[in-house]
Amino acid sequence: xxxxxxxxxxxxxxxxxxxxxxxxxxxxxxxxxxxxxxxxxxxxxxxxxxxxxxxxxxxxxxxxxxxxxxxxxxxxxxxxxxxxxxxxxxxxxxxxxxxxxxxxxxxxxxxxxxxxxxxxxxxxxxxxxxxxxxxxxxxxxxxxxxxxxxxxxxxxxxxxxxxxxxxxxxxxxxxxxxxxxxxxxxxxxxxxxxxxxxxxxxxxxxxxxxxxxxxxxxxxxx
Amino acid sequence: xxxxxxxxxxxxxxxxxxxxxxxxxxxxxxxxxxxxxxxxxxxxxxxxxxxxxxxxxxxxxxxxxxxxxxxxxxxxxxxxxxxxxxxxxxxxxxxxxxxxxxxxxxxxxxxxxxxxxxxxxxxxxxxxxxxxxxxxxxxxxxxxxxxxxxxxxxxxxxxxxxxxxxxxxxxxxxxxxxxxxxxxxxxxxxxxxxxxxxxxxxxxxxxxxxxxxxxxxxxxxxxxxxxxxxxxxxxxxxxxxxxxxxxxxxxxxxxxxxxxxxxxxxxxxxxxxxxxxxxxxxxxxxxxxxxxxxxxxxxxxxxxxxxxxxxxxxxxxxxxxxxxxxxxxxxxxxxxxxxxxxxxxxxxxxxxxxxxxxxxxxxxxxxxxxxxxxxxxxxxxxxxxxxxxxxxxxxxxxxxxxxxxxxxxxxxxxxxxxxxxxxxxxxxxxxxxxxxxxxxxxxxxxxxxxxxxxxxxxxxxxxxxxxxxxxxxxxxxxxxxxxxxx
Numbered sequence: 001x002x003x004x005x006x007x008x009x010x011x012x013x014x015x016x017x018x019x020x021x022x023x024x025x026x027x028x029x030x031x032x033x034x035x036x037x038x039x040x041x042x043x044x045x046x047x048x049x050x051x052x053x054x055x056x057x058x059x060x061x062x063x064x065x066x067x068x069x070x071x072x073x074x075x076x077x078x079x080x081x082x083x084x085x086x087x088x089x090x091x092x093x094x095x096x097x098x099x100x101x102x103x104x105x106x107x108x109x110x111x112x113x114x115x116x117x118x119x120x121x122x123x124x125x126x127x128x129x130x131x132x133x134x135x136x137x138x139x140x141x142x143x144x145x146x147x148x149x150x151x152x153x154x155x156x157x158x159x160x161x162x163x164x165x166x167x168x169x170x171x172x173x174x175x176x177x178x179x180x181x182x183x184x185x186x187x188x189x190x191x192x193x194x195x196x197x198x199x200x201x202x203x204x205x206x207x208x209x210x211x212x213x214x215x216x217x218x219x220x221x222x
Numbered sequence: 223x224x225x226x227x228x229x230x231x232x233x234x235x236x237x238x239x240x241x242x243x244x245x246x247x248x249x250x251x252x253x254x255x256x257x258x259x260x261x262x263x264x265x266x267x268x269x270x271x272x273x274x275x276x277x278x279x280x281x282x283x284x285x286x287x288x289x290x291x292x293x294x295x296x297x298x299x300x301x302x303x304x305x306x307x308x309x310x311x312x313x314x315x316x317x318x319x320x321x322x323x324x325x326x327x328x329x330x331x332x333x334x335x336x337x338x339x340x341x342x343x344x345x346x347x348x349x350x351x352x353x354x355x356x357x358x359x360x361x362x363x364x365x366x367x368x369x370x371x372x373x374x375x376x377x378x379x380x381x382x383x384x385x386x387x388x389x390x391x392x393x394x395x396x397x398x399x400x401x402x403x404x405x406x407x408x409x410x411x412x413x414x415x416x417x418x419x420x421x422x423x424x425x426x427x428x429x430x431x432x433x434x435x436x437x438x439x440x441x442x443x444x445x446x447x448x449x450x451x452x453x454x455x456x457x458x459x460x461x462x463x464x465x466x467x468x469x470x471x472x473x474x475x476x477x478x479x480x481x482x483x484x485x486x487x488x489x490x491x492x493x494x495x496x497x498x499x500x501x502x503x504x505x506x507x508x509x510x511x512x513x514x515x516x517x518x519x520x521x522x523x524x525x526x527x528x529x530x531x532x533x534x535x536x537x538x539x540x541x542x543x544x545x546x547x548x549x550x551x552x553x554x555x556x557x558x559x560x561x562x563x564x565x566x567x568x569x570x571x572x573x574x575x576x577x578x579x580x581x582x583x584x585x586x587x588x589x590x591x592x593x594x595x596x597x598x599x600x601x602x603x604x605x606x607x608x609x610x611x612x613x614x615x616x617x618x619x620x621x622x623x624x625x626x627x628x629x630x631x632x633x634x635x636x637x638x639x640x641x642x643x644x645x646x647x648x649x650x651x652x653x654x655x656x657x658x659x660x661x662x663x664x665x666x667x668x669x670x671x672x673x674x675x676x677x678x679x680x681x682x683x684x685x686x687x688x689x690x691x692x693x694x695x696x697x698x699x700x701x702x703x704x705x706x707x708x
Contacts, residue, residue, distance in 0.1 A: 119428075120431050139390075159386055159387065166393050170400070177349055178415060180347070195364060196382070199364070202370055205370075206370065207372065
């Protein structure tokens with residue numbers, strides 16, 4: 001296959017784009033933009049899956065690309081946008097750590113991720129070795145996003161972005177998990193979002209805000 | 223067939239109750255479905271006891287001694303909790319603490335929760351196990367926040383986000399496991415995530431990848447088990463949700479999460495040919511026992527008190543599985559059983575006690591034995607049982623764990639003994655003040671269901687004196703299966 005190197009290069013650039021988007025999410029304080037970045041990340045993930053599906057001729061990958069498109073590019077961002085509009089959360093308050101500081105920690109995380117992924121990459125049967133390091137980095141960066149944010153909405157988007165990283169890891173290392181598992185995971189994510197939607201409205205009813213600082217300290221003696 | 227019935231009954235129950243869950247007879251319908259689930263679990267367990275292990279549907283589901291007793295236990299506690307929940311939730315509804323809509327949600331989700339736990343236990347597919355574990359979290363998030371008070375919402379949010387992040391780590395661990403398995407079992411391998419297949423080839427799995435996978439799996443499922451320092455969600459979730467949910471969270475969900483950890487540990491130890499996964503489990507377990515027992519002193523809320531006691535006991539079980547070997551594993555399995563029965567009985571009694579005083583604050587619950595001797599003595603006997611007073615079953619398992627620890631890891635003995643003593647003093651003093659003394663408690667409009675409390679405590683007493691042969695055979699076979707030690 002003469003075109004293989006080019007396809008692999010393209011895949012690597014998509015992986016790099018994924019990482020870049022993770023950094024963008026880390027730095028972004030506007031919640032609405034965060035949702036768009038998340039949708040974009042889903043789009044890149046979908047493109048990468050399609051590329052792999054085309055290269056390997058694997059029908060399952062095609063199916064999981066369709067799943068990604070419908071869930072992460074269309075359904076979830078739509079739900080999130082709706083929630084943002086109805087709840088009126090547009091800006092996150094100051095993150096716990098300032099943005100340049102967060103970025104520095106993020107860079108360290110990427111280095112650590114590549115180190116951690118070394119033995120796994122050596123084993124992976126697929127040709128997309130650098131991708132596993134990136135997948136780990138995306139997961140950990142999403143985790144960092146979650147712990148540095150105060151708004152419930154931003155934390156949830158971080159959580160979903162973490163799931164993107166997991167999905168990318170599974171795809172690049174093994175051409176995807178068995179279909180039944182992938183469907184189950186997708187179902188769980190969707191249900192999680194619906195549960196959260198209900199939950200957000202309950203929180204707001206009680207607190208008139210989605211600021212998690214107000215959630216703290218309702219309980220003595222931890 | 224019985225397996226299908228076991229998994230479909232709770233699902234059907236969830237559907238039916240999603241429509242009728244607010245009706246006057248809904249608690250009875252809930253109990254009926256739980257009874258049917260228990261009947262299916264009992265036939266399944268009977269089959270394992272008489273005819274041995276079995277797999278179903280192209281090996282996608284399986285049942286062996288390790289999960290057979292957990293399936294039976296889960297269905298049993300699910301049934302007794304539904305019996306307890308009948309008067310309990312009626313009183314809550316009369317007090318206007320829950321709306322009809324919330325009651326419908328409660329009943330439907332209760333069935334769904336039991337169903338997802340049974341799925342997690344019986345599936346052979348580690349990916350599906352993950353899906354079921356996450357579904358178990360999701361089905362209880364809204365139940366933890368059912369009362370919609372600020373504290374309940376905080377508890378629900380914490381539960382969702384901490385367990386969600388934790389379980390995402392476990393998914394990554396599962397993916398790593400799959401990467402390693404695919405190498406051995408072939409690309410898109412038939413059954414590259416099936417536990418029985420992996421168990422057969424565990425010696426060939428790439429050890430370095432599996433060791434990384436285990437760290438993620440332990441952190442992930444360990445969060446749901448409530449191991450320190452990943453336990454932050456647990457006391458809040460137990461204290462703020464309705465008491466029947468506290469009982470099943472503590473008695474069942476923690477067991478199922480630990481079950482997942484142990485299944486993974488078997489694979490990783492087989493691949494590594496070393497005992498460090500067990501050592502890690504021991505470390506987490508020991509820290510949990512120590513931290514939880516000292517935290518007991520700071521608790522002012524009756525349900526938080528027993529939630530911390532659950533952390534302590536799950537830590538002890540994790541510690542025992544970590545030591546490994548036939549005796550420690552046997553003791554760990556026994557401890558899982560008796561802890562589950564005792565702790566749910568305690569929550570039943572504590573729930574009614576809190577309803578009588580109108581508060582979960584320990585200081586405001588006084589003289590239970592005067593107003594309602596059965597609730598008071600139920601709480602007292604339950605507390606003594608959980609503290610490891612002979613002749614209850616908890617004594618037997620703790621004794622076995624302690625003697626094995628003395629023999630294999632003598633340095634841990636003082637830590638364990640100190641923790642037991644601290645926990646004893648903390649819980650006993652508090653329970654004593656709640657059970658005896660003058661009282662201002664009210665009578666309840668619906669007579670409380672105390673049969674489950676005494677059935678559970680009776681079983682725990684029996685397990686302390688005599689373990690039925692079939693159960694002993696299961697424990698023995700499962701202990702060999704889990705292996706470790708040495």
